[in-house]
Amino acid sequence: MAGSVNKVIIIGNLGADPEVKAMPSGDRMAKFPVATSETWRDRQSGERREKTEWHNVVIFNENLAKVAENYLKKGAKVYIEGSLQTRKWQDQNGQDRYSTEIVLQKYRGELTMLDGKGDGGGSGGGNYGRMDDRSGGGNNDRPRESFASDTLDDDIPF
């Protein structure tokens, strides 16, 4: 279908440390749950109420998976931009089940840490602020920090 868009933006907190696995290709992937919630005051009772939504975030992306592995942990607040995918699987009884996930594909999606924890000292220490992966296809073995140099063109006179 021409002309479609599938985009999810969440800001929330990790409910658990990321699980990181190697995929058959050798690339790593990471998964973690993120909670978003809304609070409001019930009109009738005046009581405070809260509704929490849990999102499964799956990162198929070597570089962002490393970032998740190294910098994210339970409780961290993140900005995540990905797309929705519903995956079909079979339960133990052989019945079809479906899980909807927020997926950051290779070269797609963004992950930004929102905890003001800074860059942890060290000179020239890493800035892992906006971590989207546009490092390009092929072998990009430079450490993650450097690939941001691919994402902004510093030669163009705006």
Add this chain to the structure above:
Amino acid sequence: MAGSVNKVIIIGNLGADPEVKAMPSGDRMAKFPVATSETWRDRQSGERREKTEWHNVVIFNENLAKVAENYLKKGAKVYIEGSLQTRKWQDQNGQDRYSTEIVLQKYRGELTMLDGKGDGGGSGGGNYGRMDDRSGGGNNDRPRESFASDTLDDDIPF
């Protein structure tokens, strides 16, 4: 949780006519599936491939439900902005199941028709472009078209 965001933006086509029902409150709700898809050329085989994702859209909103009822049908292209909600239900065997939906709450979310049906000229021709619901609480029985008058302040000198 303070400081969370839960936002989905999709552009896609309705896979079926909207189902519209009255809720216990008397308000109408509408549901319909929307497909988004991506196409790419397989790197190995050179073949064109496509992956379609289906999204369940649920509108808890009297006015937008009417819009869906009156203007949307199978095949229509729409812009939808809502939030993700995973709903738990029991299947016929009493087992827990989960469905993730894109929900447009009362006073939240946007629905814009993208089919170029336009207003085709003519005076006062209907423009149903951006249909978000901000018609306010309480009884708003004016026809949907007029409630946009609540959403932009025409008195403010920018």
Add this chain to the structure above:
Amino acid sequence: MAGSVNKVIIIGNLGADPEVKAMPSGDRMAKFPVATSETWRDRQSGERREKTEWHNVVIFNENLAKVAENYLKKGAKVYIEGSLQTRKWQDQNGQDRYSTEIVLQKYRGELTMLDGKGDGGGSGGGNYGRMDDRSGGGNNDRPRESFASDTLDDDIPF
């Protein structure tokens, strides 16, 4: 034009305290600058580089203007969702000038504080997490905290 969307999402830090003014209607408006920036390492020199972008945020919204007045100050990190507007004005020489702003209209837009500063104590203290204004037209004189009760329908069985 049917079918258009005009949406800006920024996460950044206030460069100054909000300016709040009363409008002719008596409603308050608020303005403040927000900085976003990107850092990367220059491919040639290996030096760290940074580019900061400044955004003028203008809130035409009694409730969110109050929130800005009471809770935001220079340095605060915020999530802002609004729309782009370019405003024409005349400079001292009578020449046309244009300024582009991120505008949160009445009943439109969102403002979320991302500093983990919490709810500042007090019993049942306010949760000012997601602050979008959907409080409806007409007289809504309840304090800001309560209007969130309009934005989520707690009667609907999901």
Add this chain to the structure above:
Amino acid sequence: MAGSVNKVIIIGNLGADPEVKAMPSGDRMAKFPVATSETWRDRQSGERREKTEWHNVVIFNENLAKVAENYLKKGAKVYIEGSLQTRKWQDQNGQDRYSTEIVLQKYRGELTMLDGKGDGGGSGGGNYGRMDDRSGGGNNDRPRESFASDTLDDDIPF
């Protein structure tokens, strides 16, 4: 600054054919204006009113610039995702002026055509649906249609 986001999403119509130029690097860039508008009915007079906003879109991206050159023309409806940049320049009197643009950097941003020109059936019909550029650094001289093969990983078992 760690943790910032600068994102604009518009759906609107081109006000003119794209201007395409070669940059010093040899890459092409494209520029075009896009209109978004909102209509509403004036609360007092009952008259229909409309406010159109013009956005300058600038594409610093060889592949998307080609797409713009080859497929977009005045009147076309597009989905654009980019970031805000305010550029400083001097007018003929040497006075500083500022222009705010929606910029699609190299390897960043999305451009999707929303005119229902579709692929109209037929085998192998062109699909130019989602055109974001993630083709990677370096020379990517394959025709634009094929670079999408870089953007989705067809080897990963979801």
Add this chain to the structure above:
DNA sequence: TTTT
């Protein structure tokens, strides 16, 4: 299972 997070956070406020």
Add this chain to the structure above:
DNA sequence: TTTT
């Protein structure tokens, strides 16, 4: 003028 922010922030890291």
